[in-house]
Amino acid sequence: MIAPINAPTQAQTALMLDGLAVDFSGFRAVDGVSMAVDHGELRVLLGANGAGKTTLMDLISGRTRSTEGHVYVHGQEVTNQREHKIARAGVGRKFQIPSIFSGLSVRKNLEVAQSARPGVLANLRLRLGADERVRLEEVLETIGLADAGETEAGFLSHGQTQWLELGMLMLQNASVILLDEPTAGMTQGETAKTAEIINRLKGSHTLLVVEHDMAFVRDIAERITVLHLGKVLAEGKVAFIENHPEVKAAYLGKQGIS
Numbered sequence: 001m002i003a004p005i006n007a008p009t010q011a012q013t014a015l016m017l018d019g020l021a022v023d024f025s026g027f028r029a030v031d032g033v034s035m036a037v038d039h040g041e042l043r044v045l046l047g048a049n050g051a052g053k054t055t056l057m058d059l060i061s062g063r064t065r066s067t068e069g070h071v072y073v074h075g076q077e078v079t080n081q082r083e084h085k086i087a088r089a090g091v092g093r094k095f096q097i098p099s100i101f102s103g104l105s106v107r108k109n110l111e112v113a114q115s116a117r118p119g120v121l122a123n124l125r126l127r128l129g130a131d132e133r134v135r136l137e138e139v140l141e142t143i144g145l146a147d148a149g150e151t152e153a154g155f156l157s158h159g160q161t162q163w164l165e166l167g168m169l170m171l172q173n174a175s176v177i178l179l180d181e182p183t184a185g186m187t188q189g190e191t192a193k194t195a196e197i198i199n200r201l202k203g204s205h206t207l208l209v210v211e212h213d214m215a216f217v218r219d220i221a222e223r224i225t226v227l228h229l230g231k232v233l234a235e236g237k238v239a240f241i242e243n244h245p246e247v248k249a250a251y252l253g254k255q256g257i258s
């Protein structure tokens with residue numbers, strides 16, 4: 001069969017889920033989720049508490065084993081592989097608790113992330129090539145920390161710490177980045193800056209972002225996928241989702257999106 005011209009092809013798709021499900025002793029927290037996220041797309045995952053958003057991220061990143069379905073990254077099947085193998089396939093995940101080296105400078109943290117060598121000590125002794133240095137400076141700029149390269153990471157603000165971790169993911173060559181509530185605990189100013197940084201990553205990175213703050217979602221999202229009771233309830237552009245009657249009923253209650 002010839003595919004319609006606008007149908008997503010394997011080459012366009014960075015992350016593809018096909019009937020993904022997990023059964024926790026009879027409870028299906030994720031229940032047959034299929035979705036395709038294009039290269040360079042930013043997709044927001046929306047859903048009420050317990051809808052299955054974090055579990056879906058866990059299934060993609062290999063933290064939890066699925067009981068049904070498939071995960072493909074850049075066309076390569078990674079279903080139920082070990083976390084480090086899925087990371088090697090290009091999936092990077094940022095948790096709310098950052099994993100930075102607080103005693104090292106911002107720049108050193110990025111150098112450690114950039115090096116493929118295992119072990120911090122080996123990485124500290126590593127001399128980066130010219131191309132790598134250029135790339136590191138670009139990332140420092142992108143994450144808004146160009147003036148804080150020599151600052152000890154332990155002295156960064158909450159927001160700056162989150163941005164540093166994003167930079168580390170970028171330098172680990174994570175082409176598909178999973179973010180779970182990236183603005184949690186941030187000030188309004190930090191949230192706005194996070195939106196700017198995330199918007200800069202679009203095109204070069206594929207992002208799947210779980211977020212509840214609708215003002216932030218409007219700033220970053222192109223398309224939204226809504227989960228409800230482990231299933232996809234709706235998918236589409238922001239305005240479509242905000243006016244979707246079933247989404248309003250299931251997730252937003254009588255007040256609508258605020």
Ligand SMILES: Nc1ncnc2c1ncn2[C@@H]1O[C@H](COP(=O)(O)OP(=O)(O)OP(=O)(O)O)[C@@H](O)[C@H]1O
Nearest residue numbers: 024027028029047048049050051052053054055056
């Ligand atoms: N290991 C597990 N065993 C049993 N049930 C689990 C397990 N992990 C998650 N669940 C359940 O699966 C459901 C989905 O949880 P999940 O954390 O994915 O939801 P969520 O959409 O991320 O919610 P929130 O917005 O509150 O973080 C919840 O009812 C949760 O209690």
